Amino acid sequence: xxxxxxxxxxxxxxxxxxxxxxxxxxxxxxxxxxxxxxxxxxxxxxxxxxxxxxxxxxxxxxxxxxxxxxxxxxxxxxxxxxxxxxxxxxxxxxxxxxxxxxxxxxxxxxxxxxxxxxxxxxxxxxxxxxxxxxxxxxxxxxxxxxxxxxxxxxxxxxxxxxxxxxxxxxxxxxxxxxxxxxxxxxxxxxxxxxxxxxxxxxxxxxxxxxxxxxxxxxxxxxxxxxxxxxxxxxxxxxxxxxxxxxxxxxxxxxxxxxxxxxxxxxxxxxxxxxxxxxxxxxxxxxxxxxxxx
Amino acid sequence: xxxxxxxxxxxxxxxxxxxxxxxxxxxxxxxxxxxxxxxxxxxxxxxxxxxxxxxxxxxxxxxxxxxxxxxxxxxxxxxxxxxxxxxxxxxxxxxxxxxxxxxxxxxxxxxxxxxxxxxxxxxxxxxxxxxxxxxxxxxxxxxxxxxxxxxxxxxxxxxxxxxxxxxxxxxxxxxxxxxxxxxxxxxxxxxxxxxxxxxxxxxxxxxxxxxxxxxxxxxxxxxxxxxxxxxxxxxxxxxxxxxxxxxxxxxxxxxxxxxxxxxxxxxxxxxxxxxxxxxxxxxxxxxxxxxxxxxxxxxxxxxxxxxxxxxxxxxxxxxxxxxxxxxxxxxxxxxxxxxxxxxxxxxxxxxxxxxxxxxxxxxxxxxxxxxxxxxxxxxxxxxxxxx
Numbered sequence: 248x249x250x251x252x253x254x255x256x257x258x259x260x261x262x263x264x265x266x267x268x269x270x271x272x273x274x275x276x277x278x279x280x281x282x283x284x285x286x287x288x289x290x291x292x293x294x295x296x297x298x299x300x301x302x303x304x305x306x307x308x309x310x311x312x313x314x315x316x317x318x319x320x321x322x323x324x325x326x327x328x329x330x331x332x333x334x335x336x337x338x339x340x341x342x343x344x345x346x347x348x349x350x351x352x353x354x355x356x357x358x359x360x361x362x363x364x365x366x367x368x369x370x371x372x373x374x375x376x377x378x379x380x381x382x383x384x385x386x387x388x389x390x391x392x393x394x395x396x397x398x399x400x401x402x403x404x405x406x407x408x409x410x411x412x413x414x415x416x417x418x419x420x421x422x423x424x425x426x427x428x429x430x431x432x433x434x435x436x437x438x439x440x441x442x443x444x445x446x447x448x449x450x451x452x453x454x455x456x457x458x459x460x461x462x463x464x465x466x467x468x469x470x471x472x473x474x475x476x477x478x479x480x481x482x483x484x485x486x487x488x489x490x491x492x493x494x495x496x497x498x499x500x501x502x503x504x505x506x507x508x509x510x511x512x513x514x515x516x517x518x519x520x521x522x523x524x525x526x527x528x529x530x531x532x533x534x535x536x537x538x539x540x
Numbered sequence: 541x542x543x544x545x546x547x548x549x550x551x552x553x554x555x556x557x558x559x560x561x562x563x564x565x566x567x568x569x570x571x572x573x574x575x576x577x578x579x580x581x582x583x584x585x586x587x588x589x590x591x592x593x594x595x596x597x598x599x600x601x602x603x604x605x606x607x608x609x610x611x612x613x614x615x616x617x618x619x620x621x622x623x624x625x626x627x628x629x630x631x632x633x634x635x636x637x638x639x640x641x642x643x644x645x646x647x648x649x650x651x652x653x654x655x656x657x658x659x660x661x662x663x664x665x666x667x668x669x670x671x672x673x674x675x676x677x678x679x680x681x682x683x684x685x686x687x688x689x690x691x692x693x694x695x696x697x698x699x700x701x702x703x704x705x706x707x708x709x710x711x712x713x714x715x716x717x718x719x720x721x722x723x724x725x726x727x728x729x730x731x732x733x734x735x736x737x738x739x740x741x742x743x744x745x746x747x748x749x750x751x752x753x754x755x756x757x758x759x760x761x762x763x764x765x766x767x768x769x770x771x772x773x774x775x776x777x778x779x780x781x782x783x784x785x786x787x788x789x790x791x792x793x794x795x796x797x798x799x800x801x802x803x804x805x806x807x808x809x810x811x812x813x814x815x816x817x818x819x820x821x822x823x824x825x826x827x828x829x830x831x832x833x834x835x836x837x838x839x840x841x842x843x844x845x846x847x848x849x850x851x852x853x854x855x856x857x858x859x860x861x862x863x864x865x866x867x868x869x870x871x872x873x874x875x876x877x878x879x880x881x882x883x884x885x886x887x888x889x890x891x892x893x894x895x896x897x898x899x900x901x902x903x904x905x906x907x908x909x910x911x912x913x914x915x916x917x918x919x920x921x922x923x924x925x926x927x
Contacts, residue, residue: 251762258755357583365587367776369813376815378787378794387787460751461776465584469749504755509746510718 250383255501261390263497264397265459268452269467270474270481270489271404272445278484279421279441282341285348286327287474288467289355290446294320294453295462296363299370309372313396313454320450321443327351328442333435359464370457393455400448401490408486417441421484476520482530491531572612574869574879576862577635577665579621579628579646579656585748585774586623588807589648589671589854594618596858597645599839599846604862609869614862621647621656628652632659641665643879645861648854650674650721657685666880668865670857670893673804674720675728681901686883688860688896688904689804689826692721696728698910699770699801699824702926704736707799707822709767713742713760715781716772725772725803741766748774753781757788760798766790770801778806782814782821792820804910808852811919821915822924826893827856828911830923839892853893860891 269291276284297319298312307315331351335343374388408414419427420437428434453467460466477496481488496516503515523530578597580590597616605613617639621628628647635641636659644660647653648671657677660667661684669677669685673692677685690698703709712733716722723745730740741763744756760766769791771781786794793816802810802823811818829840829850839859843851851859867889868882889896894909912924 251758254758255755258752258758261754262752360583360587365583365591366807367585367588367779367813369779369815371815375783376787376817378789380789385788456751459780461585461780463585463587463776466751469751472749500752501755501758505759509744509750509756512750513747 251505254384255505256498257384257386257390259498259501260494261386261393261497262459262500263494264394265452265456266470266473266477266496267490267493268397268400268448268455269470270477270493271401271486272448272452273471273474274478274481274484274486274489275441275445275448277478278486279417280344280438281484282344283348283475284445285345285471286351286355287445287449288471289352289359290320290323290449291453291456291467291470292359292464293323293355294450295370295457295460295466296359296368296453297450298454298457299368299462302372303370309374313451316454317447317451320453321447323450324442324444324446325439327446328439332442333439336438356464356468363464365463368462370460370462372458375458389458393459396451396455400451404444404448405486413437413440473516476516479520480523480531482532485530485532488530488532495531572874573615574612574643574865574874575639575641576614576616576865577639577641577644577646578616578618579631579635579644579652580618581623581648581652582618582620584622584624585776586649588775589623590618590620592807592852592854593646593648593671593858595843595847596851596855596860597862599843599855600859600862600866602846603842604866609866610872610874612869612874614866614869616862617641621652623647623649623652625651625655628655629659632656636660636663636665642876643668643865645670645858645865647672649719650677650724651719653677654720657682660684664880665876666883668861668883670861671804671854672721674724676720676724678901678903683902684880686898686902686904688864688891688893688909689857690907690910691903692725693728694907695804695824695910696725697732698907698927699803700729700732700738701736702912703768703770703801704733704738706924706926707768709733709738709799711739711741711764711766712768712770713744713763713766713798714740714770715744715746715756715760716770717774717777718745718747721805722772726770729770746777748777750777751780753777753784754787756781757784757790760785761788761790766798768799768801772803772805775806775810778802778810779814783817786817791817793817804853807854808850811915811921815919816917818915818919819917822912824910824912825853826909826911827851827853828923831892833890835890836892856892860893860896863891864889864896 273287294316298316301307301312301315302309331347332344377388416432417437420434424434477492481492500512503512580593581587582590601614619631619635621631643666645668650672653672667685669687670689675691675693678687714726716726785791790796791798791800800821804826871882873879873882887897895906896904899905910927912926913921
């Protein structure tokens, strides 16, 4: 039984790490803009396809493809913000950019359907078939890679937000955009930076998720619902809460599969979400909104 | 007012005229047309079905329309039914109201097919299905719905019996998506297998949004000696399940002993995508490319010539739907009612997937549409010849 508990713990942490990577971008954007980005899932999918084609069509290494997906995601975030979201924000409406994210999501999904077709891709990496067995437990090298990349990224993001000037400026904008502007900080530049960082994280998450996901143009959609739940459970806009909630959801999934039924996963996760909303609406890490991000 | 040269007006008039008389498939006003509505998933996780169905249908239409049948040409209009009840209902209504078909073919997913059926019955339009396995499609029977695919009972009883008798399996774990077809197929396998003396060690259903199957594979690894794992899911999740079971050391592909049993739902090429994890996978397919019948060889050659690839069973059963309709038209059908009656009277029709003869519930009773295949180490197939 101990082995099963340990094995499902490993499975849960691997899946949870992937959820965290996807959810971090969502929470960053919400923290700075108080906006939900429905197109985030599709940037994850595009990141997965960018990594897939880099490795399968151009013969690039998988590790390099993670960097490529990060760049593609970041570039896409910049483009979408500059072309669509920024002009809509300038009109002063909170609702228009929100609706636009839904439009961008549908547009990207259908563009990918046209480009890549509907048939699932098999994204195998040199690491996904290499299984390490220690006693009765097993994990793939891909799983180890996911945990290393996720932990490193989270550490770097934390250091960026805490210790760099840009990170501090971002936090200032999230606390009070107008006052930050009066202090000489350009909010539009920092909003752009937020979109680029969040989308780069999504793209990189896609490269790591690609070998795990059922890779179709709709792949990201299956993850994003969980990511939204994680962001709410963790506390909207709260990075530390998102990390804890992501790992928690991953563990809930694996232990529910083992001891209850995988068909009940969504019921358990969303019951937790409702419980959090009822008992602790500010999320796991309850901070004042001003201190988020 | 912008003046337009007279010559360009003439060209515009000629173009407009040609648009009025031409329809898809280069039909002309003089042709009598049988209008076929096609409801298939073109988006979402089941869209690989729709893409392949379309290829088979377009090839059949192209071949038939070269000469026509009894003065009729076939015309098809596709709508995206998305493998799901709500979009399927909307697509069916759109098709009936706007296109007014004489016959409708589709869907692949049972939940979508079941949603479409009442609309077709109400409109009195024959509905021909080739890819849904739920027993509810033909039980207790719907006068307007016909199915050429073996239903879940025919498939499930056959797979469970062969697992017990040919593979000497005594223990099984059921893996299935939580849909009408997934639950139904798993139940039939379970009932038949236990009646024969086998034991079900775990019964695991999951949603279509599950991506990582490592936790499920871990659970299966812990239930003891498992002989067979019947798996009922679409291609994408099927790939991940096969790989996860091998990684967990459960199936032959991962050094274990269990044999995964698969369904008609999976397309050809699945083994190449799953890689060595699929070693020893035994599954049923609706089309045997090694079949020596002339119709199969001709279909294979024509498909390769048109698409530069070998046909899958999804291409094949879509092709059969059209040539069965053509056969009914050849026998004198010309409208919805006579097509329905013609389908019901079908005897010993021979298609590329096998033969067709409907019982009183409009279910094809011929079992030669089920072919067993085993995946070899080089990822090629060995036909097991069990039916």
